[in-house]
Amino acid sequence: MTGLGVGALAAAAPTPITSAGDARLGAAVLAGIAVIVLLITRFRLHAFLALTVGSLALGTLAGAPVDRTLASFTAGLGSTVAGVGVLIALGAVLGGLLAGSGGADAIVDTILARARGRAMPWAMVLIASVIGLPLFFEVGIVLLVPVVLLVARRGGHSPMRIGIPALAGLSVMHGLVPPHPGPLVAVDALHADLGVTLALGVLVAVPTVVVAGPLFARYAARRVDVPLPPEAETAPPAPEAPGTAVRRPRFGAAVCTVLLPVVLMLGKALADIAVDDPADGLRRFADVAGSPLVALLAAVLTGMFTLGRAAGFTRDRLAATVERSLAPIGGVLLIVGAGGGFKQTLIDAGVGRMVLDLSRDWAVPTLLLAWLIAVAIRLATGSATVATISASGLVAPLAAGLPTAQTALLVLAVGAGSLFFSHVNDAGFWLVKEYFAMSVGQTVRTWSVMETIISVVGLGFVLLLSLVL
Template sequence: MTHLRVEMLAADPVEPITSAGHAQLGIAVLVGIAVLVLLISKFKLHAFLSLTVGSLVLGAAAGAAPAKVITSFTTGLGATVAGVGVLIALGAILGKLLADSGGADQIVDTILAKANDRTMPWAMALIAGIIGLPLFFEVGIVLLIPVVLLVAKRGNYSLMRIGIPALAGLSVMHGLVPPHPGPLAAIDAVDADLGVTLALGVLIAVPTVVIAGPVFSRYAARWVDITPPDAMIAPRPSEDLRRRPSFLATVCTVLLPVVLMLAKALVEIAVDDPDNPLQRVTDVIGAPIIALLAAVLLGLFTLGRAAGLDRDRIARTVDGSLAPIAGILLIVGAGGGFKQTLIDIGVGRMILDFSEDWNVSALLLAWLIAVAIRLATGSATVATISAAGLVAPLAADMSTTHTALLVLAIGAGSLFFSHVNDAGFWLVKEYFGMSVGQTVKTWSVMETVISVVSLGFILLLSLII
């Protein structure tokens, strides 16, 4: 297992922008995070504004010159958006094409047609996992939960028995598997390899979804027995589509970027020669931006044109996919600015100095930090980005695989115990027609199971690879 030792950490390559001692830096970090938490949870200020103000307060509390704090924040914001902004945009376009073309419905209907009472929870987990690859969590919920409610109503299924697996599939993909914003931002912050992180993320995601989904849903159905709320069940809106894309074409389009990025990672491991022609090709086609771009371009034909959408309709779909992600991009960018401010005031050096005699699992430490921020702010993305900035020094001199596991440990911690300060908590509560207590017993506990189980698999993998 990777442990935090002084010889594994590198000194900050840049001179800190403040001469504050460790005590003042520690207080500054606590104050900055406290302000961030207070603004998000108490005053309901948008996470972008909260992260911006929190970064300025962090720098001021550390005694740094305001001009230098602003420079650190804007530098981190720009670098983060440059690193992940295009990927988030491409993922949003692919998700919107999937929804508007009827491709998502095709996947759902095809799998459900082959499911029975015993296999239905597994089918819902599979659907959510596939759909959740290119979609943001909130989009996935809006897309899938109405289907879950309709299936539960018409098939007389326990809502928790099939709803929990769907939520687990979406949540695990959101927290552990790029190209979702949180994992992408963490990969950028600790300089991890995206292909390796993706491969390990999928490897950990599968058993985690099984345990937190179909297995845990047995207990959730006993604890909370509710029927789908009639107010939330409505017939699907009529579509002006002449046809829907085929199941095979839809699945191949969704999985194309995953396959290309995995191929790049596998070739790098097997060949390990930058001059090898095969590795040079996979380095290009497996680059995240190329892989996602290829899937989007393919989707224009296999999803859009296959559904009978004309050029104007496809253009509107693409336009409509970009506007909703503006807020996400700003949050991710501001999180990068917060992270850079943490680094520039010398938090990395402080962690190094304090850790000289430690023998603590770096992966466990990253998970605990992400858990604390998640519980305080309610945002998995904010928790991932902030924790990645705090533990970035731990990645120095780590192997490629352990750096990827560090990212996954952060992602696992960011999913811990969603509660009343999380927008997802209220979204699930309202869709399922549950009380706050019922939502805690099901959704909140499910999120905790995901976080703890995935950490267990991460620590296990760290012993093997």
């Protein structure tokens, strides 16, 4: 787990676009990352533009011809969008159907109706984990925070006692479990098996969210007394969109639709383990049905009936819901694509070889190195997605030759590192602060500490799994 055959990998690697030595290349990498950080944090430049400029700066400072740097960047951008762009779009549509049809409300209300007293924080973890599976983090917060505040008021709970478990569930899903953009990009960059990564991600996510959610919430609620925001008392109902029906999808139908892609992808992973013959009919069927594109497409098409039509949506209403779901992800796709371009520039400049040398010479465990790189970029940029993309590019050569399970764990180590200590340069920090009406200090002692717990505990379980797989 500490190093790989550098000579074998170098023989298979493409010719670097620069002949710079390790010292100049290392300085160029640091300068490129510094440019990205400065543009995002100081000048508030969109991450897509910052990653593009940072890639060009890295190539130029490493002595690569501009045309070859541009070719590397555009090739990486294209391959990344081709690999995960459609999956992100399908995930967004599934999330839009879940939210727009009232399926998310059906899941929330049903679980809350069966939870009482001390079980409420655990119920919030369950809700956030199920709801957060197909939704982007920010959308999940918008959906769940009003529920958190309502439950806290009705049950006399501290907002932190209920809110921390919900935030932990959303964050863990966002960082560790596909089909969220970050894990998907890491899977693509490291050539990991999505089904195995999903299975191990769930295995790591469950104990991690327990520690960072309900258990930490007990401590946070005692140390940070956050009163309910005044808006929680008289929150007006959201106006219904034209054509929206009054009925909701059934709870079972909503849950089964959300979990359908997970079941299909896990089925593929199990079939690959249980059936040795790749030509076997069952395995071939499982491979097709469990491929990310087919699994998510099946869930979207199913959701149009189990969620959309069940809520009384007309064809026009379904079309409008899909269109609205796709509109907000343009920025995400650009960031992911530019991150892929940055990753490819790193690889083509020979950074992979340099990282391999450092890993061998310093005897740094691969999983720990991947986590540390992601942590450094997360602290600098504030973006979990940028940290995941950039760290995946830096450690991609380390994945060559690793067994399937170890490659999946490498993806999870990067994902765990990308969640470390959210602070003032992270949009999520301010979103949580404003929704719960906390001061900056209170947000650090609750949200930031919770994110750090997720990162460290997640890494711990990844390292434990690496010892037995």
